[in-house]
Amino acid sequence: MAESLNLATVYVSDAQYNRNIFFDTSPQAVRLYLLYNHWIMQMLVYVFIITNLALALLEDPAVVPVPIWATSTIEIICLSAFTARLVHYAKVIPKEKFWKDPKNICFIFIVTLSFIDLTIYGALKAAGYFGVRWSRVLRPLLLVNVTEGRQLRRAFRSIRNALPQISYVFFLFMFSVLVFSLIALKLFGKRGLLTIDGSSYFTDYFEIVFDLYVLMTTANSPDIMMPAYNYSIFFTIFFILYIVVNTYTFMSFFLAVVYNNYKKYLKEEVRQLVKARRFKMCRAFSVLQEAWGEGGELMVSQAKWNLLVKLVKPNISIAHRELLWSVLDDQKKGHIGKLAFVQSCDLLSIQVITVRSQAHPLLNCFPFVYNSAASRFIHHMVRHRMFVYVYDAIILINAVFIGLDEENPVVSNAEWGFLALYMLEIILKLYATDPRLFFARHQFWNWFDTIIVVSALLGTIINSALKHAGGYTSRQILDIVFIFRVLRLVRLVDSIKRFRAIINTLIKIGPTILTFGQLILVVYYIFAMVGMELFKGKIQYFEPNSTRPGQEYCGNPLLKGTTFAKLNYCKNNFNNVVSSFIVLLELTVVNQWHVLTSGFTAVTHVSARIFFVLFHIVVVIIIINIFIAFILEAFLVEY
Amino acid sequence: MAESLNLATVYVSDAQYNRNIFFDTSPQAVRLYLLYNHWIMQMLVYVFIITNLALALLEDPAVVPVPIWATSTIEIICLSAFTARLVHYAKVIPKEKFWKDPKNICFIFIVTLSFIDLTIYGALKAAGYFGVRWSRVLRPLLLVNVTEGRQLRRAFRSIRNALPQISYVFFLFMFSVLVFSLIALKLFGKRGLLTIDGSSYFTDYFEIVFDLYVLMTTANSPDIMMPAYNYSIFFTIFFILYIVVNTYTFMSFFLAVVYNNYKKYLKEEVRQLVKARRFKMCRAFSVLQEAWGEGGELMVSQAKWNLLVKLVKPNISIAHRELLWSVLDDQKKGHIGKLAFVQSCDLLSIQVITVRSQAHPLLNCFPFVYNSAASRFIHHMVRHRMFVYVYDAIILINAVFIGLDEENPVVSNAEWGFLALYMLEIILKLYATDPRLFFARHQFWNWFDTIIVVSALLGTIINSALKHAGGYTSRQILDIVFIFRVLRLVRLVDSIKRFRAIINTLIKIGPTILTFGQLILVVYYIFAMVGMELFKGKIQYFEPNSTRPGQEYCGNPLLKGTTFAKLNYCKNNFNNVVSSFIVLLELTVVNQWHVLTSGFTAVTHVSARIFFVLFHIVVVIIIINIFIAFILEAFLVEY
Ligand code: NA
Incomplete structure (x- = not known):
């Protein structure tokens, strides 16, 4: 029972996180697989990858020079960790699957080459020869070939798919550059024109090709045109034509080709993902299914489903779980069929914002005070639209003060006033709203406000303490305090509905x-x-x-x-x-x-x-x- | 009968050209309307508009200075022509429609203001005062407000529709620039940094806003960053963040908003056009309809339809017309209903490439020679794939020769050889294909080849004649001949299938x-x-x-x-x-x-x-x- 539940859990969570791993279904392999997917293990992999990449800071040419033995030791530790991770993976999935997967082959290849390179380099350096750490270019490819790099692999696949079409447009574009260069050579080459630094203008074909490539990127416009333009206005036609054809038309074509492919490919990927997810949910169902009723219909009971959900999403609340079940089992039979079971995957992915209608903590502690007329007035005030407007006005005034010279005592004292006002705002809001709701996970702006204001307050206090203590002002602390002060202005964005929509789009992407x-x-x-x-x-x-x-x-x-x-x-x-x-x-x-x-x-x-x-x-x-x-x-x- | 046929013709051709004019249906107005839409009238309007716009070349500050009376006279002629055209239009459509149409109001407004401005300017100049020809900014708006400027109006409408959304993103973008500028002022302003030309760096808020606006366009990157970067590497974070947020994210957002709106709007426009077209075809049908058979079904006879098509498309061949009818009247009743009639609009728009299977003119003149074995061999050769490959190779060799110094006698003599080879190619092709097919309207590359080769030949002959006559070489003629020579290389594109597809896309858009x-x-x-x-x-x-x-x-x-x-x-x-x-x-x-x-x-x-x-x-x-x-x-x- 526990084993089949484990297996079902793995299938469901694979479906949830779009993992596409054909693991071995033996109980031992499943346990290993659960360990493999544990968030600590995944985090560790990324820690080692980042450490491995960050070695470039210490290796020659280094930001912080360190002896070779130190970087080599760190690299060997990282490479060993990667090897261990791969061995773990090899134990989880069947052997033939392991060796068929190109990402495993790449991974082994990269790790082996890195070991070889490290050995050779160490030997060369020990003997006093010159050596190149060529395997360092392979390091970032670990990010791509690691099991968790699904999104990144998808991005690379989408580039690979667009590549043939991009290259056709690119060759046509290069052909156009070559033809334009030939025209330029013949039109300008014999006229004895000079560039601004006195060198000859458009006399060497390969130089022209490079110059016109640069012109396509617009980086040498209009300088590259000026000598010809100064000679005759008609020569501008050549450059205008070139820019229209190569900069505008071809560059838009490149975007169009990429976009076209991306769209086409994205649709196919999404289709595949949905298919794979459904397949995994069916597998999970077949593990948990029981024959039910006279027809012997295959169903999953609520009890089993509850156990499954507890394993897949340990943090889910009972109320939330009950809600999901009531959606799936709408006829209240106590068990669900395959179709409903497959649907439960998507339901589990939905973020439900549970608004607990609990009483404010202060109401529990001081019911009399919290229900008084004065307290009700504060509630009313905080929720009024004017409250928002007043604070928007305060932020605007604050913006002007920020622009002024902070060494003026009026300005620096006003800062305390502003900080007090912002703290007051947060306290008032916390008084009117349940703090647990105010600091709920999706309340981006509340978190933003609080962190910004509290940080600014701490910074300002530290700074003025330093100043009073030794007359010393740290430029670094001032800079940081200042940035927090300015970031407060960003809050204005949230007050304007249209802006909020744009920001939400940004957050979503x-x-x-x-x-x-x-x-x-x-x-x-x-x-x-x-x-x-x-x-x-x-x-x-x-x-x-x-x-x-x-x-x-x-x-x-x-x-x-x-x-x-x-x-x-x-x-x-x-x-x-x-x-x-x-x-x-x-x-x-x-x-x-x-x-x-x-x-x-x-x-x-x-x-x-x-x-x-x-x-x-x-x-x-x-x-x-x-x-x-x-x-x-x-x-x-x-x- | 003739009148109703005229009216129907107008409806059908309006449907064909997507004209959306609610003209008066009185016979006289219809005749005027036919005249109004005559291609000579439409061309004349554009000639006057272009003349009016081109006046800027002659007016102060002029490319070619000309007395004021001359430009004024031309402008008065143009303005009079516009007035006449508008009066003509007013006679065609009902009065209330005329005054409700904003484009007519704009048109009257522009013409009137131009007259007023011209008078004031003339008077001021005559009196020796300073004057500004402010109405010249209105001139290009005539292009938009002229009846034929439908496409252009649509483009402007699509901009107008995207404008609110663009402006929200723009305001948010400007807000971001202002906030970043404030941070820049505080971070860099007090550090006493200097730019490369020795002026103070980031000390004035409005200068910073402009500099950061320029940085968003990338035009002053990386120069604007260098003083801060030289001071401390950490300051690059500010610039990287700025570029990621403003250059990449916001600029992509602008494209996304424009594209989004354009797509939405385009769909709506196309829907409207299809609706309007169907409506007009129904009107045409109701003009021509007759009750038919026992049921009294409303139909249009083939005879009437033929007359209509002759009027709408005078150049259509009888065979083509018969073909269209057979598609519409698939049951060979000799008359068609409303549905088929409405369809005929789309059928008429289809470009049918009529491949007349006529004999080659030479076959008619010299049948014996044209059918001889040698002649057949030439046919076979020209149609062989090797023929294309050989000429591609010749073009490639030609490309190398073009790159060489043309003053070398070998190179200049080789040019005659290449010209002869290209002429031979065209003659051979004309021998193997009916010239009427070879020079059909859709044969873009045949036209291209012939024009390029013949022009190059003419240019080379003129140039060598000039050289032999007076030892004089015109640089201009050489340039033109040279460009024709290089353009020949473009023909290579047609040989590669993938390139042809891209070029066809270009031609279609x-x-x-x-x-x-x-x-x-x-x-x-x-x-x-x-x-x-x-x-x-x-x-x-x-x-x-x-x-x-x-x-x-x-x-x-x-x-x-x-x-x-x-x-x-x-x-x-x-x-x-x-x-x-x-x-x-x-x-x-x-x-x-x-x-x-x-x-x-x-x-x-x-x-x-x-x-x-x-x-x-x-x-x-x-x-x-x-x-x-x-x-x-x-x-x-x-x-
Ligand atoms: Na640039």
């Missing part, structure tokens, strides 16, 4: 954006690892007061007089993983990416452009479009 | 893009007129060899040392309508728009930013998103 964040992390990490190997130490940043020479050309004479150095981009380098990520973000934003590229090609070789163009294709053309497709679809569904 | 082009023209024209009044003559461009002083600061000392002048943007000015349009295009592309803005604010006042921010909101946030929504939807339907 949050989980999707999280998946997207992981996707971006994987791609950034890979490019950062490659970028660091290619460009580390080539461009240096010196503090403004540094006495070391070469500050004006980022410590590399090859950058003398370049736009990169002139714009003071020295800190945009690949000298550690954090600055690499910042450079990649700047490249994602696209603006000035050709200047960044020019800096790195100047200190290495012109072929370094490949790295940057590849990044542009992968991140801007593919991933950002996927992101927009994400948001478009989420918006169309939610808004 | 052509008409939609045309409407969009008009939309952009209207907005650009209005902004150009306002921009010219605000900024004309403030920034000058001098030819490189000019002896006039101030070349390095665009003739305006206020621009000394500014980025605008340093980047040699002097030709980006509002000194005539053509350069205004080019500046507006550059602003649409967004990159460096803050530098362009800084130039114009430097020579006028900081409030000139309003003009540029407004342009950004209208064109980039609204219209470009509408364009992307256009393409997304067109693509999802067509591809």
Whole structure:
């Protein structure tokens, strides 16, 4: 009995969390499987993955340099944990299933290669040779191939599916760039025009191709056009045509192709998920079913169902469980059929906000005071619309005060007043509403308000204590207090209905954006690892007061007089993983990416452009479009 | 009879062209209405509108200066033509309908104001005073309010409908910018940081708001971040958060809102159009109907239907008409009911490609030669797949030759060879296919090939004739010949099936893009007129060899040392309508728009930013998103 209940629980919770694992159904395997899916185990996996990824902060080129033995030890621990997790998984599912699953093969591959690389690197370093930690580019792929990375795998699958269509459009686009470049070469090449820095204009075919690729991204507009425009106004036709065709039409085409595929694929995925969920619920039913009545109909009794629900959702209240049962067993038979049982999966997923009509704690303690006329007046006041308006007005006035100079004593004293008013608001609300309702899980804005106000209050108190104690003001504490103060203004958004709707949409698409964040992390990490190997130490940043020479050309004479150095981009380098990520973000934003590229090609070789163009294709053309497709679809569904 | 047939014709052609005009049904009005819809009349209206718009080329500040009396005369002629057209329209539709239609009111308003403005301006100029031709901003609105501007009105309606939702998102976005600006002011303002040109960094709230607005458009990334980044790496968090929230999330939201509205509205519009079309066909039926048979069923006879079709589509072939009838009257009764009659509207709209199985003209003239074995061999060869491959290879070799130096005699002689090969291809194809089929209207690529090759041939002949005659080579002719030569490469696209599909999609969404082009023209024209009044003559461009002083600061000392002048943007000015349009295009592309803005604010006042921010909101946030929504939807339907 306990075993069949365990099995049914596993099926139901797999259906709930859309897990798609064909585990062994032997009692022992089921117990192992339950352990495998325990939240602590899952959290541990992510802790190890994040630790493993974070090693890049300590490894050469490091943010915080640490001896190799330390990073190696941490990495070995992480890799061992991954191995243990995989062995656990192998014990849960049948052998033939295990070896057929590409994600397991990938996982083994990554872990093995990491061990090999680590050994080789350690040996090379011990012998004093040069070594490259090439397996670091594989690390983020663990995020994809881990059992829990379902959403991320789906995102990658959707990219893979869109890839053929994207590549057709991309080749046509590249063909167009090549043809336009040929025209540009012949139109401008022989006219002896000069660019703003005095170099010859449009005379080398491959330079033109790159320049026009950059123009497609708009990053060198209108500068690239100016010499031709200054020569003759008719030449602008060439550039206008180019921008209309390549920037607007092709770029919209890319979005359209991605969106089209995403939509098509999403529908198919949802269909598959629903099918798999139903299948699992049927399996759970067949485990728990009993013949009932004269017809021998297969049913599940309320008692069994209750036990199941208690195991699947331990935190569910009895009232909630009873409610669900009454929905399923609408004829009050005491047992349900297959159809109703399958439905119970969706019912269990619904978030029910249980409004307990309990009395306010103060009413229990001081019934006489709480029911007095004065108390009733407070209740009435807090619930009145004017209360909201008054506080909106206070926030607006506060906004003006925030804009003023905080060293003015009037302003800094007013801050205490505002804090008192906000605390009063929270206290009044807590007086009028049951605190358990006020701080219910879905009450986003109440939590937001309280945290912001209390944090600001604490910060202000600490700051003024420090000031009185030693006349010392911490800039950091002031900054943090200040940010809390400004965040209070965000509350205004909640007062305007239309804004609230937009914010709710944003909150709802949050989980999707999280998946997207992981996707971006994987791609950034890979490019950062490659970028660091290619460009580390080539461009240096010196503090403004540094006495070391070469500050004006980022410590590399090859950058003398370049736009990169002139714009003071020295800190945009690949000298550690954090600055690499910042450079990649700047490249994602696209603006000035050709200047960044020019800096790195100047200190290495012109072929370094490949790295940057590849990044542009992968991140801007593919991933950002996927992101927009994400948001478009989420918006169309939610808004 | 003739009158009722006329009336029915009008209804059917209104249904065909989606005209929605409630004309008077008196015979005289119907005749006037037929005249009103005549293609010559419609073309004339557009000629006058374009002339009226083109006046901006001649009016001060002019591309080609012309005396005021000349432009005024042309404008009076145009305005008179518009008045005549409107009077004609007033005679066609009932009075009460005429005065209820907002587009007529707008039209009268625009024409009247233009007359008034012209008079005042003439008087002021005659008296030697300063005058502004303010009514010029109204001119492009004629394109919208003219009877034929249905598509354009629909586009404007779709913008108007999306406007409330866009503005909610916009206000929330602006709120976010204001809050971020406040944080920036407090975080960076007191740290004494300096920008690259030595000015103080983030110390003025309104400057910060503008800078962060520009950052949302990505145009000043990463420059705006660098001083804070150089100070502390933690400050990049602020900018990353800002970009994620405002650039990515809000900008995607704008697209989502526009797309959402566009889709919703499009569906409604299509529903309305279908309804209106059916209504008109019913009206036409009721004009032509006769009672038939014992039941007195209302029917339309084939004879009447034939007369109607002849009037509606004069160019339709008898075979095509017979085919349509046989589809409608599938039981061969000789008359059709209301349902079939209403259907005939859609049937008439279908483009039927009539492949006349006529003999090749040469077969008629020289049957013996054309049927000979050699001739048959040529037929076989031309239709073989290898023929296509061989010519693709020739084009590829040609591409290499184009890339080489054309002054090399081998290359210039090879060009004659290539031209001969292309001419041979066309002649062979014409020999194998009926020329009437080869040059049928839908044979886009045949037309393309022939025009490109023949033009290149003519150009090359003229050029070599000029060279032999006087040793003189015209750079212009060479350029044009060269472009034709390169365009030949485009033919390769047609050989690859996937590319052909993409190109066909592009061709199909052509008409939609045309409407969009008009939309952009209207907005650009209005902004150009306002921009010219605000900024004309403030920034000058001098030819490189000019002896006039101030070349390095665009003739305006206020621009000394500014980025605008340093980047040699002097030709980006509002000194005539053509350069205004080019500046507006550059602003649409967004990159460096803050530098362009800084130039114009430097020579006028900081409030000139309003003009540029407004342009950004209208064109980039609204219209470009509408364009992307256009393409997304067109693509999802067509591809
Ligand atoms: Na840009």
